[in-house]
Amino acid sequence: MSETLKNAMANSTPAPVMVAGIAIIATRCLSVLMLANELGYDEMANFVHRSAQAWDSTLIFIASQLIFLFELRCAFTLLRGSNRGRWGYVMAQIIVLGYMLMASVGWIYPEIFSIPGETNAQIIHHTLMQKVPDALVLLLLFVPPSSRAFFRAR
Template identity: 45%
Template sequence: MLNKRTLSHARLNPPVLVMVAATAIIMTRGLDLFMVFDMMGVRGLRELIQRSAQTWPLTLVFLGSLFVLCIELRCAFVVMKGRNWGRWLFLITQILSSVYLMSASLGWGYPELFSLPGETPGDIFRALVTKKLPDVLVLFLLFIPPRSRLFFRVH
């Protein structure tokens, strides 16, 4: 049985797996941004922003990607506090981004920055699985271990 002392202790100390998952979200997003900045440079980023501002659909995709990034980072911090909605929102963002990446890579969306390499749908799916593997591991850490589930149930 959970008593009041156990509940207050659980609020103060999130399980290690939850902390690892939240830290992984923050670090992978930061590393992704760093790699994009390094790959494109200042000139490339300026061109991407100018190109994205030329049409409404491109602007919405660009702003949407920034919005999803902010939501994912917010989820990481909320998850550390034990808020159950944070892990579910992170799961939803991963499903939406996977669907968009797959559709953009198959030619049903744009821009090129948000597409995966591959000539066949199978190649694209393998690239998607490879790209999303860290996020799947994070979701595993947030949803599967009993200590993680208990931590979110208590809050």
């Protein structure tokens, strides 16, 4: 067991916070593994190559990797009881959701991480459905009284 999880358990981390932190780590890591499995090596290399063709695509690709790492960092810090980790995760979700909605509707180019759809309502619906797990994690971090007390005491 890692030191972070040992320290988190020793400090009596509430169950909702522990579940939320582990869920963030698990969903992010599993999504990368599933994407790599689905695309395969050649298609992943092609995606990186296409992303590096223009500056704007490269910046969006690098920003996506930084947000991925930032979300993982937030998960580990909130397991230690840092309120900054909780609010950092909220900010990351707002940025990701905002970009996905704007890129999918066609307001921002390039549309590397856009959701296909025929109408704007359909696009917004699909985008919001993809963010349901993250919304549930946020509920675990903000709604239960034990979670609020845990972060307030720190």
